[in-house]
Structure formats: C-alpha cells, structure tokens
Amino acid sequence: MNTLNTSFEWTNRRLFFSPQRDASLDWMDAFAQGPCVLERDTYLRIYFSCRPKPIDGRYVSHSGYVDVAKEDFSILRVSERPILELGARGTFDEFGVYPFSAIEVGDEVHAYYGGWTRTVSVPFNVNIGKAISRDGGRTFERVGPGPILSYTLDEPFILSGPKIRRFHDTWVLFYIAGREWIMDGERPEPVYKIRLATSKDGVTWVKAGRDLIESVLPNEAQASPDVFYEEGRYHMFFCYRDATDYRKNPERTYRIGYASSPDFLHWTRDDDVMKFSRTESGFDDEMVAYPHTFTLNGKRYLLYLGNEVGREGFGIAERKEGAR
Amino acid sequence: MKWKKLGHIFDPAPYGFFGEYSSFAQSPQALVFEDFVRIYFSTREPDGDMFKSHVRYVDMTRDFDIIDVSTDEIIPLGKRGTFDEHGIFPFHVTRTRDGLYGYTSGWSRRDSVAVETGIGLSVSRDEGETFERLGDGPVLSASIEEPFLVGDPFVVTREQYYMYYIYGTTWKEGPDGVQERTYKIALATSEDGQTFKRHGRIVSDTIADESQALPTVFEADGRYHMIFCFRDTFGFRTDPLRGYRLGYAYSENLLDWTRDDAALGFERSSDGWDADMECYPHVFEWGGRHYLLYNGNEFGRHGFGVAILEDV
Numbered sequence: 001m002n003t004l005n006t007s008f009e010w011t012n013r014r015l016f017f018s019p020q021r022d023a024s025l026d027w028m029d030a031f032a033q034g035p036c037v038l039e040r041d042t043y044l045r046i047y048f049s050c051r052p053k054p055i056d057g058r059y060v061s062h063s064g065y066v067d068v069a070k071e072d073f074s075i076l077r078v079s080e081r082p083i084l085e086l087g088a089r090g091t092f093d094e095f096g097v098y099p100f101s102a103i104e105v106g107d108e109v110h111a112y113y114g115g116w117t118r119t120v121s122v123p124f125n126v127n128i129g130k131a132i133s134r135d136g137g138r139t140f141e142r143v144g145p146g147p148i149l150s151y152t153l154d155e156p157f158i159l160s161g162p163k164i165r166r167f168h169d170t171w172v173l174f175y176i177a178g179r180e181w182i183m184d185g186e187r188p189e190p191v192y193k194i195r196l197a198t199s200k201d202g203v204t205w206v207k208a209g210r211d212l213i214e215s216v217l218p219n220e221a222q223a224s225p226d227v228f229y230e231e232g233r234y235h236m237f238f239c240y241r242d243a244t245d246y247r248k249n250p251e252r253t254y255r256i257g258y259a260s261s262p263d264f265l266h267w268t269r270d271d272d273v274m275k276f277s278r279t280e281s282g283f284d285d286e287m288v289a290y291p292h293t294f295t296l297n298g299k300r301y302l303l304y305l306g307n308e309v310g311r312e313g314f315g316i317a318e319r320k321e322g323a324r
Numbered sequence: 325m326k327w328k329k330l331g332h333i334f335d336p337a338p339y340g341f342f343g344e345y346s347s348f349a350q351s352p353q354a355l356v357f358e359d360f361v362r363i364y365f366s367t368r369e370p371d372g373d374m375f376k377s378h379v380r381y382v383d384m385t386r387d388f389d390i391i392d393v394s395t396d397e398i399i400p401l402g403k404r405g406t407f408d409e410h411g412i413f414p415f416h417v418t419r420t421r422d423g424l425y426g427y428t429s430g431w432s433r434r435d436s437v438a439v440e441t442g443i444g445l446s447v448s449r450d451e452g453e454t455f456e457r458l459g460d461g462p463v464l465s466a467s468i469e470e471p472f473l474v475g476d477p478f479v480v481t482r483e484q485y486y487m488y489y490i491y492g493t494t495w496k497e498g499p500d501g502v503q504e505r506t507y508k509i510a511l512a513t514s515e516d517g518q519t520f521k522r523h524g525r526i527v528s529d530t531i532a533d534e535s536q537a538l539p540t541v542f543e544a545d546g547r548y549h550m551i552f553c554f555r556d557t558f559g560f561r562t563d564p565l566r567g568y569r570l571g572y573a574y575s576e577n578l579l580d581w582t583r584d585d586a587a588l589g590f591e592r593s594s595d596g597w598d599a600d601m602e603c604y605p606h607v608f609e610w611g612g613r614h615y616l617l618y619n620g621n622e623f624g625r626h627g628f629g630v631a632i633l634e635d636v
Contacts, residue, residue: 089437146472150466153458156402157461188405
C-alpha cells in the first residue's frame with residue numbers, strides 16, 4: 001500500500017565518479033563508497049571512501065572527496081591525500097575510515113565516520129568517530145582517540161554508517177547497529193539495523209535504543225539511512241539485503257528501500273514509493289546500494305553504489321519531473 | 325594500615341577445570357553469606373596457543389577451608405563477535421538495590437593488538453550460582469577519551485553507583501617486539517548501575533608508563549580506602565621489580581583520591597607463592613573484619629591467598 005500520494009522516480013542514471021576512470025592515486029585504487037554531498041559556493045564537495053590495493057587479501061579504507069562544478073557536474077579536483085589519517089595502534093579506526101558524513105557548523109565542517117578495526121573470530125568491528133575540519137573540509141582532525149558512541153547492552157558491535165543531520169535545534173545521528181553474526185558456510189556475515197541518537201550539542205548523544213525500520217526479510221541487514229525533509233514530512237532512503245549469499249546474487253543483495261515519518265523518530269516503511277532498482281547491464285546490474293540524496297537548484301538527485309558495493313565508483317540519477 | 329598475611333588458600337591444580345589443564349585462579353572476588361564466603365575467580369581454558377578465561381567459584385568457611393568448588397558454568401562466554409566471547413576476567417559480584425549483579429570484564433581478540441575489553445552486566449536470581457547477562461553488549465566500553473581496554477570493574481553502591489575501573493591509554497611496542505598496553509584507574513557513576521557518567525582518571529602515577537589495575541574500595545575508620553595493583557609497561561612478566569605490586573589511595577568522598585602507597589602496610593614476602601608478584605586485590609568485610617584476597621606469582625597461575633586487616 002502506498003501511504004503517500006507520491007513516488008520517487010528517477011532518470012538519466014549513470015556512473016558519476018570512478019576511481020579507476022577519474023583518478024590515479026594509489027590510496028584510491030578502487031571503490032568509491034558512501035557518497036555524501038557538502039554544498040560549497042560554486043561546486044559540490046562529495047566525500048566518499050576508497051581503498052588501495054589489498055595487502056594479503058585485506059583492505060583498508062580511506063576517505064577523500066571529489067569536487068564537481070554545480071553548473072555541469074564536471075570534475076574540478078580530487079583530494080590528493082586522505083582527509084583523515086587512520087587511527088593509532090589498537091584504536092577503533094586503525095584499519096579504515098568509512099563511511100564519512102559531513103555537515104557545516106559555523107566556520108567548521110564536522111564529520112561522523114565509521115572506524116574499522118580487525119578482529120579474530122569475525123573479520124572486523126566498527127564504531128563511530130567524529131572529526132572536525134577548520135580548513136573548509138579539506139582535512140580533518142579527530143576529536144579524540146576513541147569513538148563518540150559506545151557499544152551498549154542492545155547494540156553490542158558494529159556501530160557504523162553514520163549520517164549526521166540537524167533538524168531545528170536537534171542534532172540527529174542516524175546509524176546502524178549490529179545485531180548478530182550469521183555463518184554463511186565458513187564466513188560470518190553481520191546483520192545490522194537502522195537506529196538513531198539525538199544530541200543538543202553534538203557532543204553528548206542519547207540513543208533511541210530501538211530499530212527504526214521494520215524488517216521485511218528474515219535476518220534483514222539494513223544500511224545507509226539517508227534522511228531528508230520535504231513537503232511536510234521526513235523521508236528516508238536506505239538499503240537492505242539478505243543475511244547470506246548477498247555479495248553477487250541479485251535476488252539477495254542490496255536493494256533500496258523507503259520509509260516516511262512525521263517526526264524523524266517514528267517511521268513507516270513503504271519500499272514501493274522508491275522506484276529504483278538494478279539495471280539490465282552495467283556497473284549496477286547486480287545491486288543498487290547506499291543511497292544519498294541532495295537537491296540543487298530545486299532538483300533532487302540520487303547518488304548510489306552499484307555492484308560489489310561501489311567497486312567501480314558511485315552513480316547518479318535525477319528525479320523525474322512531474323512524477324510526484 | 326597493617327595487614328597480616330594468612331597465606332595461600334586456593335590452588336586450582338587439583339580440580340581439573342579443563343581436563344588435564346587446571347591452572348590460574350585469577351582475581352578472587354567475594355560474595356559473603358551468613359556462614360560461608362563464595363569466592364569467584366577466573367580460570368583458563370587452553371584454546372590453541374591462547375586461553376579463554378571462565379568464571380568459577382569456591383565456597384569457604386570462616387577459616388578459609390574449602391567447602392565446595394563449582395564445576396558448572398556460572399556465566400557462559402559471549403556470542404560470536406561480542407565483546408566477551410574470548411573470556412571473562414575479572415568477574416565482580418555485588419549486591420545492589422537492583423539485584424545481585426555480576427559485572428564482567430569481557431575479552432575479545434584483535435588483530436594488530438592482542439585484545440580489546442569492555443564491562444558487561446549480568447544478574448543472578450539464584451544467590452550467585454549462575455548469572456544471566458542483561459544484553460549481548462557492554463555497559464561501559466571505549467569512548468572519545470578512553471579509546472580501548474575498559475575493564476576491571478568494582479562497584480560501590482551508596483546514594484548512587486560508583487564504578488571504579490580501568491581504561492587503556494596506549495599500546496606500545498616493547499624491546500621484544502610485543503605490543504604492550506598501559507592502563508589507568510578511572511571512575512564512572514550511575515543511577516541505575518547500567519548507564520554511566522564518566523569522571524576520568526582518579527589515581528596519580530608513581531612511575532613512568534605505569535599501568536594501574538583492579539581497584540577495590542572499602543570503608544573503614546570513617547574513610548574510603550582503595551587498593552589496586554600497578555606495574556611497568558615493559559618487563560613486567562619476568563622482572564619482580566617491574567611486575568605487579570599493590571598500591572593504595574584514600575578518599576573522604578569516593579570521588580577525590582590521594583595516593584599513598586607507603587601507608588598500605590602490606591609487605592612483600594621474601595619467598596614463596598607471592599614473593600615475585602602481588603596482583604588483583606579484592607577487599608571484603610565479614611563479621612566486622614576486613615580481608616584482602618590477592619594473587620601472587622605469575623598473575624595467579626597457582627591460585628590466591630588472603631590477608632586480614634589488623635590496624636586501619
């Protein structure tokens with residue numbers, strides 16, 4: 001059932017930024033994951049996370065940006081170096097900074113990011129860190145060596161995928177929290193759910209302590225809660241997948257879902273509102289994942305990842321005129 | 325202060341906790357009943373070339389004669405990927421207004437360093453025979469200024485909960501290439517024993533790169549007393565001068581602490597099971613007397629002993 005008299009239909013979809021095609025940096029060998037737009041005067045700065053070639057089969061993730069002109073989305077420049085160094089030995093973000101969500105706060109840019117560590121019984125754990133830029137979003141310094149959100153009784157591991165928003169006087173951090181590791185043959189795969197925390201000052205966070213989005217699959221994993229306000233209500237694009245056999249199987253891998261809310265706390269899921277699925281052939285013919293939406297000159301755009309969760313880069317689509 | 329050593333009271337060797345292997349009874353912690361005391365400890369299960377620590381207990385008489393030793397699981401280790409899946413050590417049991425709580429120091433293995441830890445919470449509804457965790461995650465773990473190795477909880481319940489614990493400050497590579505950790509004692513307070521407000525460090529250092537561990541707090545003679553153990557960051561496993569010894573601090577209000585190791589009055593033994601190391605202290609009150617449980621050489625490989633407070 002469609003609870004809204006609207007739908008989100010998209011056109012002119014294409015691969016937008018690809019490390020392999022558009023950059024030649026060792027630390028940006030492949031992947032452009034978790035795109036996040038920060039609007040500047042004449043251009044858009046799009047943060048994303050990428051990887052150098054793996055060592056002994058294992059990756060680290062760095063975060064960087066690409067600046068594109070507002071008028072024609074042409075690429076102006078790519079960050080020369082990672083915008084935040086990896087964490088010190090033994091810290092939560094020693095092996096990756098991914099994904100990266102930035103917001104302007106006065107003269108500063110504040111970023112919330114997933115920090116990756118390597119574990120033994122399962123491949124990794126993630127926690128959410130915070131970093132601040134005082135040079136317009138070119139480089140960042142972490143606010144401390146540890147994470148800003150702690151694991152708790154009902155959020156035991158994998159706090160990741162932060163998306164920072166400010167609605168009225170409240171900071172809202174949407175994120176995912178791990179629930180369970182499920183064995184797919186020999187390989188442990190994580191199940192995680194979309195949650196939120198709120199803050200008055202961006203320093204002290206209060207967790208809501210519940211799942212925001214009802215699951216539709218058994219052991220469904222949810223990610224990339226991308227929330228915006230439009231026409232009197234809050235909208236969330238997110239992605240979801242089955243727990244196992246999801247990496248290449250189009251029937252079980254990431255799809256994009258939708259939910260709406262009157263208050264950003266209570267959500268009604270209605271995936272049919274979001275009209276966006278994989279293509280017949282191309283970089284996104286297996287999956288569409290990790291949505292991020294923004295508007296420019298009154299027009300809404302969708303950034304997203306394709307196959308292998310953004311190995312070739314991220315794509316863009318435009319909202320169809322007159323579709324609402 | 326003056327402590328009189330009553331000797332070595334528990335050796336894990338005869339009990340076959342893990343078949344052939346029966347070593348380590350670490351961090352003894354007491355739960356006092358009317359006519360016996362239940363002393364929880366962590367013992368090690370071999371796991372490849374590593375170990376997993378599990379909680380067991382021994383019930384003892386007032387003369388510290390053994391009544392019974394637990395053989396069943398008191399609290400299982402955590403699920404795959406959780407903070408306490410590779411061990412629980414120490415295990416701190418305390419009666420609170422909210423129930424008989426068991427705070428855990430949970431261990432999980434890491435790749436670039438050996439471990440990470442967090443503090444979990446479990447509750448017993450059978451007088452301490454078994455404990456059930458309140459959730460798969462911890463109640464206290466890494467934060468912005470306390471980046472890793474949150475552990476060693478000890479809780480004092482007054483008008484609120486006061487949790488004394490440790491957190492890691494650095495991992496540093498030693499002369500032998502091993503990554504070694506440094507940690508410090510800190511305080512957090514809580515209204516419900518589950519959600520904590522942090523207050524930061526509370527015990528000053530006396531040596532460079534000092535690691536402080538396992539605070540235990542008690543009230544005597546109108547003042548609060550804390551005993552803990554401390555060591556150098558490097559060389560502490562084999563060099564008695566760098567290894568764990570006991571430290572001491574006092575406080576009037578449970579918040580502000582003054583360190584004064586010389587006032588502890590606990591002399592190192594010249595030979596025997598605790599001559600090279602003293603660690604993991606735990607003080608409890610029973611029948612108007614204060615007792616100090618502690619581990620000796622090799623971090624408690626051969627069990628623990630007890631001392632009695634003779635003069636505050």
